[in-house]
Amino acid sequence: MATAPQIQVKPGKLFIGGKWVDAASGKTFPTINPATGETITAIAEGDERDAAAAVEAARKAFESGPWPEMSASDRARLLWKLGDLADKYNEELGTLETLDNGKPIFESRQIDMPMVAEVFRYFAGWATKIHGETVPVRGPFLHYTLREPLGVVAAIVPWNFPLLLASWKVAPALAAGNTVVLKPASWTPLTAIRFGELCQEAGVPDGVVNIITGPGATLGKALVRHPGVAKVAITGETRTGQEIVRDSADTLKRVTLELGGKSPNIVFADADLDAAVRGATIGIFYGKGEVCAAGSRLFVDKKIHDDFLQKLVDRAKKLQPADPLDPKTRFGALVSERQMQTVLGYIAKGKAEGAKLVAGGERVSVGNGKGCFLQPTVFDGVRNDMTIAREEIFGPVLASIEFGDIDEAVRLANETPYGLASAVWTRDIAKAHRVAHKLQAGTVWINTYNNYDPAAAFGGYKMSGYGRELSLHAIEHYTQVKSVWVNLA
Ligand code: NAD
Numbered sequence: 001m002a003t004a005p006q007i008q009v010k011p012g013k014l015f016i017g018g019k020w021v022d023a024a025s026g027k028t029f030p031t032i033n034p035a036t037g038e039t040i041t042a043i044a045e046g047d048e049r050d051a052a053a054a055v056e057a058a059r060k061a062f063e064s065g066p067w068p069e070m071s072a073s074d075r076a077r078l079l080w081k082l083g084d085l086a087d088k089y090n091e092e093l094g095t096l097e098t099l100d101n102g103k104p105i106f107e108s109r110q111i112d113m114p115m116v117a118e119v120f121r122y123f124a125g126w127a128t129k130i131h132g133e134t135v136p137v138r139g140p141f142l143h144y145t146l147r148e149p150l151g152v153v154a155a156i157v158p159w160n161f162p163l164l165l166a167s168w169k170v171a172p173a174l175a176a177g178n179t180v181v182l183k184p185a186s187w188t189p190l191t192a193i194r195f196g197e198l199c200q201e202a203g204v205p206d207g208v209v210n211i212i213t214g215p216g217a218t219l220g221k222a223l224v225r226h227p228g229v230a231k232v233a234i235t236g237e238t239r240t241g242q243e244i245v246r247d248s249a250d251t252l253k254r255v256t257l258e259l260g261g262k263s264p265n266i267v268f269a270d271a272d273l274d275a276a277v278r279g280a281t282i283g284i285f286y287g288k289g290e291v292c293a294a295g296s297r298l299f300v301d302k303k304i305h306d307d308f309l310q311k312l313v314d315r316a317k318k319l320q321p322a323d324p325l326d327p328k329t330r331f332g333a334l335v336s337e338r339q340m341q342t343v344l345g346y347i348a349k350g351k352a353e354g355a356k357l358v359a360g361g362e363r364v365s366v367g368n369g370k371g372c373f374l375q376p377t378v379f380d381g382v383r384n385d386m387t388i389a390r391e392e393i394f395g396p397v398l399a400s401i402e403f404g405d406i407d408e409a410v411r412l413a414n415e416t417p418y419g420l421a422s423a424v425w426t427r428d429i430a431k432a433h434r435v436a437h438k439l440q441a442g443t444v445w446i447n448t449y450n451n452y453d454p455a456a457a458f459g460g461y462k463m464s465g466y467g468r469e470l471s472l473h474a475i476e477h478y479t480q481v482k483s484v485w486v487n488l489a
Contacts, residue, residue: 001367002038005095008194011041014050014213016209017057018206023214024049031189034102034481035324035333036364037370043189046214051181052221054210058152058179059228061207062380067179070205073162079175081202083120086167089198096190097162098324102333102372103287105325115452116167119470120409123171130176132482142489146482149177150254151230153478154223155245156216158236159185159335160290161395165258166192169217169233170209172474181210181229183220188335189213189244216240227251234258235292238392238463255466256445256477259460260392261420264413265442265449266403267296269303271425275447277311279425281400283449285376288334289396292419292464295449297382297389298400299409309380310357312400316359317362320364321373334372334395343395347377349389355379355399362478374462384412392418400429406435414440419461423449442468 012028013020022445028042044050061067063459086093094109099393103112117229126444132145155169161183171178184192196211212219216236224232224247231254241257267276283295306433324332334340340363347361360375374396382389382399389399403409413422422441424432429446442459445451452458452470459468467477 001325007041007096007190009041009096009190010197012044013193014044014046014054015089015193015209015211016050016054016141017060017210018200020196023047023221024053025231026041027289029186031100031187032045032336032379033099033335035366035371036368037305037337040099040190043186043213046212046219048218048222050179050212050214051219051226052485054181055223055226057207057229058181058210062149062151062179065207066205067208068177069190072128072130073176075174076124076436078125078202078204079120079124079171080206081308082198083117084125085202086117086120090114093163093191093194094192094327097188098332099187100190101159101162101335102324104329104332106330107287112161112164114266115454116163118204119164119454120171124174127175129392130475130479134186140487142486142488144484146484147479148482150478150480151178152228153178153179153180154169154221154232155180155182155228156220156232157182157184158224158232160287160292162347163191163195165235166195166237168469168474172180172478174208176475176478178231181212181223183212183214183223186213186215186262208264211330224248224253225250231255233477241465244384248300254477256469257460257465258458258464258467258469259420259463260394260418261292261294261460261464262390262392262416262418263293263421263423264297264299264416264439265423266299266413266435267286267301267308267410268409268424268426268428268431269301270427271426272447273304273308276425277308277315278486279447279449280312281315281319282425284398285316285331285396286450290335291341291450293422293443295423296393296397296399299403299412300400302402302404309400313359313378316376316378319376321364323367331376331396334374337372339395340372340374343374343393343397346391346393346395346397347389349395350379350382350386350399353387353388354381355386355485356381360396384415388478391415406431410435410438414438416434417423417463421445
């Protein structure tokens with residue numbers, strides 16, 4: 001096991017109004033490395049008072065000082081700089097993410113952090129392209145619209161892609177001229193804290209980005225209920241999204257929700273089977289399966305089922321958990337002991353309900369033996385009504401289900417309250433499009449899996465949430481339209 005590098009973040013501090021401050025309560029909580037079980041550092045435990053202070057700082061920065069006066073091109077320059085800083089500190093940020101989350105350093109440094117940089121640069125481009133329009137109206141009037149920012153945005157993010165999913169919210173919010181209070185997940189706050197320092201280095205005016213750490217149930221809730229917050233952008237579990245909608249009702253905040261998933265991955269007999277096996281493996285095991293869009297329900301055409309499953313199991317068995325800090329590792333540690341227990345609970349349920357465990361399923365010892373390492377797990381002979389096919393496990397557990405024809409595949413795929421992502425594997429391109437149109441999901445991948453781009457909209461159908469992140473659609477969710485009438489008579 002590689003020795004954990006020194007931590008470079010401001011431990012135990014919140015970033016409010018451009019200053020690093022203690023939590024009002026003075027309390028801290030530990031953040032733990034899930035690969036070793038060791039405490040990395042102490043994190044400030046914010047409460048309602050800190051949420052209020054951060055919102056006040058963000059409000060002030062929205063209403064006065066340099067930010068509302070700043071031209072769109074200067075905002076673009078700042079966003080571009082943040083992207084460049086994400087590149088400059090790639091190694092350090094990647095290391096922090098891996099220490100906190102347990103994901104392989106290969107993923108943190110070569111996938112997450114480069115995309116953070118891309119997201120900031122992409123939205124830097126949008127800053128100068130947000131504008132209203134003139135509208136032909138009846139009568140002697142000039143009518144035009146202004147597309148304006150909303151105000152203070154609360155960006156609440158989960159632990160699976162901590163800085164990346166923060167960038168999906170912070171970048172469009174700033175591009176549109178909003179100010180932000182960012183709350184990372186308690187299990188993975190390190191990169192968000194370091195991001196506060198990057199904002200300082202980039203020259204983001206004080207109070208434009210504030211970062212507070214602490215529990216969702218208290219600190220997150222206080223943010224959502226605060227009347228000074230104009231919009232909440234949350235990525236998290238579906239039940240968290242439901243609670244946020246309820247808590248935001250009194251103040252009628254704008255809310256966008258990126259929630260859970262149970263995404264179907266459909267393999268037809270006429271697919272390139274080797275490619276589909278690779279895709280199914282990446283679909284469920286990338287990011288240890290702690291991916292909202294994970295292809296956790298695999299639908300395999302009866303005609304190829306046995307061959308396909310054999311190849312898949314062979315691949316799964318080769319993918320063994322290892323030290324996340326080793327650059328060769330492709331499968332790391334689950335994020336926490338609690339998540340480990342949740343996932344093991346689902347594996348036990350899968351067995352109890354009669355699914356056939358064909359790969360993995362066991363906790364394994366890596367390094368000091370205190371980490372959260374689990375083998376990539378495959379269940380065959382699953383029915384869509386079993387718990388492991390219905391509920392989001394958010395871990396490396398694949399449920400494989402057979403189907404007979406296209407209609408059955410589509411029906412089973414859509415038989416879920418979720419609708420985040422999906423995939424289809426076939427050489428028949430007409431069939432691929434037909435199925436893509438029928439799937440109730442915000443993303444459909446055809447002969448590929450897990451592709452993301454700042455220009456491609458991402459978000460859910462059904463109980464996977466509403467609103468879209470990335471792309472032009474994100475800008476729409478961080479702005480509002482004002483109608484201006486001018487009497488020309
Ligand atoms: P979570 O819902 O427990 O927490 C997400 C964030 O919300 C955390 O910062 C948490 O502290 C905060 N929070 C919790 N309760 C809150 C409340 N009542 N008010 C305000 N904030 C609150 O989710 P998690 O366990 O961190 O992340 C895993 C979940 O996120 C999975 O369900 C996964 O599918 C989902 N996810 C979705 C997407 C997507 O784009 N749709 C992407 C990644 C993860």
